[in-house]
Amino acid sequence: KEKENTTLSPSVSALPTVPNCPHQEIIAAYHKYLPTLPQVRVWNDSRKKKLVARWREETARQNVDWWRDLFSWIASCNPHLIGDNERQWTADLEWIVTANNFIKVIEGKCQRKGEDA
Numbered sequence: 001k002e003k004e005n006t007t008l009s010p011s012v013s014a015l016p017t018v019p020n021c022p023h024q025e026i027i028a029a030y031h032k033y034l035p036t037l038p039q040v041r042v043w044n045d046s047r048k049k050k051l052v053a054r055w056r057e058e059t060a061r062q063n064v065d066w067w068r069d070l071f072s073w074i075a076s077c078n079p080h081l082i083g084d085n086e087r088q089w090t091a092d093l094e095w096i097v098t099a100n101n102f103i104k105v106i107e108g109k110c111q112r113k114g115e116d117a
Contacts, residue, residue: 021055025064030093033071036082038092050097077111
């Protein structure tokens with residue numbers, strides 16, 4: 001009798017290839033479109049993992065232009081994130097790419113009323 005292949009995971013060659021996350025290009029876009037937010041000075045493993053996770057979650061996000069558009073949209077439609085709030089609190093890149101915060105941002109929960117997400 002032949003042995004059955006009981007492996008549950010697909011072979012590595014069957015998995016779609018995800019481009020490497022271009023951290024420095026995304027950080028540069030963040031600095032360009034959101035210059036009033038805190039500058040990234042340290043980009044450690046913890047922060048890298050958060051950005052890579054957001055990068056891999058959807059194919060559309062695996063493009064630097066998607067991130068440029070996101071940062072541009074935050075700058076124009078999300079005053080709360082750029083300090084227009086009671087405490088003058090501002091987001092930073094780590095806050096933006098943290099899972100629960102990222103969902104709030106892309107769902108438009110931080111945007112100015114009347115603006116489209």
